[in-house]
Amino acid sequence: MSTLSTESGLPIYQDAARYDAEHWWKTDDLTFWEGLAGEYGPRVLELAAGTGRLALPILKSGTTYTGLEISQAFLKHAREKLALFGQRACLVQGDIRDFHLDETFDLILIGFNAFLHLLTEEEALAALACIREHCHEGTRLVIDIFVPDPLFLYRPEGQRVPAKVYTDPQTGSMVNVEETNLYDPDTELNHLRWYYSTDEKKDFLVIDFTLRMYFPDTMDRLLHDAGFRVVDKWGKYDQTPLSEESELQIYVAQAGG
Numbered sequence: 001m002s003t004l005s006t007e008s009g010l011p012i013y014q015d016a017a018r019y020d021a022e023h024w025w026k027t028d029d030l031t032f033w034e035g036l037a038g039e040y041g042p043r044v045l046e047l048a049a050g051t052g053r054l055a056l057p058i059l060k061s062g063t064t065y066t067g068l069e070i071s072q073a074f075l076k077h078a079r080e081k082l083a084l085f086g087q088r089a090c091l092v093q094g095d096i097r098d099f100h101l102d103e104t105f106d107l108i109l110i111g112f113n114a115f116l117h118l119l120t121e122e123e124a125l126a127a128l129a130c131i132r133e134h135c136h137e138g139t140r141l142v143i144d145i146f147v148p149d150p151l152f153l154y155r156p157e158g159q160r161v162p163a164k165v166y167t168d169p170q171t172g173s174m175v176n177v178e179e180t181n182l183y184d185p186d187t188e189l190n191h192l193r194w195y196y197s198t199d200e201k202k203d204f205l206v207i208d209f210t211l212r213m214y215f216p217d218t219m220d221r222l223l224h225d226a227g228f229r230v231v232d233k234w235g236k237y238d239q240t241p242l243s244e245e246s247e248l249q250i251y252v253a254q255a256g257g
């Protein structure tokens with residue numbers, strides 16, 4: 001299981017420049033969040049805010065923005081990116097399972113699968129209880145995670161699958177990332193390993209991490225038990241309703257069961 005230090009977070013989230021470089025392709029959610037911030041803002045809290053990838057489109061919509069993030073390295077990088085927004089952008093070091101900012105927000109979001117770092121239902125409920133503290137009557141909580149796909153969960157053990165390709169910002173080399181996974185249906189934990197290689201050096205970096213696979217029925221139950229009612233459930237960033245074919249599960253919830 002991944003080791004998460006409350007000082008600095010998970011090993012996969014220590015190199016902010018690499019994170020940005022390896023997620024160059026993740027752009028399909030940017031206008032979605034910009035639109036939601038404009039609609040549900042103006043006071044926006046992003047949990048597990050990372051390197052500020054989503055902060056930029058959110059701030060573009062004219063809102064104020066608070067980002068909570070555990071990784072000091074990512075926070076430093078995000079602070080540099082967001083400096084031009086002055087008082088409108090604020091970044092706080094914290095753990096989504098135990099945070100108390102003593103204010104409420106109009107929109108609270110957890111984007112790009114960050115909810116899957118809550119490895120047990122206890123952790124998810126602890127995070128949702130903290131989120132409730134930061135809600136007023138009209139607050140929208142929006143969670144974006146993927147729907148677990150059996151073809152992904154039950155790949156042959158040890159089979160390396162191409163995961164992504166990116167250009168190393170420092171060396172200019174092309175980096176190939178392969179992935180193996182081992183899913184435990186009892187705990188619903190998916191243990192992943194990423195292998196980073198260039199033409200010159202195979203496996204120059206190998207990183208292990210674990211994601212909890214949350215199925216839609218579990219999300220419904222957790223949100224309900226935490227005192228939220230689900231007001232929308234989408235399966236795509238274009239707000240198509242969640243269906244059996246959906247690859248994403250996006251929940252819009254409000255406090256009050």
Ligand SMILES: C[S@@+](CC[C@H](N)C(=O)[O-])C[C@H]1O[C@@H](n2cnc3c(N)ncnc32)[C@H](O)[C@@H]1O
Pocket residue numbers: 009010013047048049050051052053054068069070071074094095096097111112113114117
């Ligand atoms: C997949 S990244 C998403 C980052 C950003 N929201 C984005 O869309 O690019 C997951 C983020 O969750 C953060 N994270 C993981 N566990 C956390 C926790 N318990 N508290 C706060 N942040 C956490 C990681 O450090 C990482 O920045």
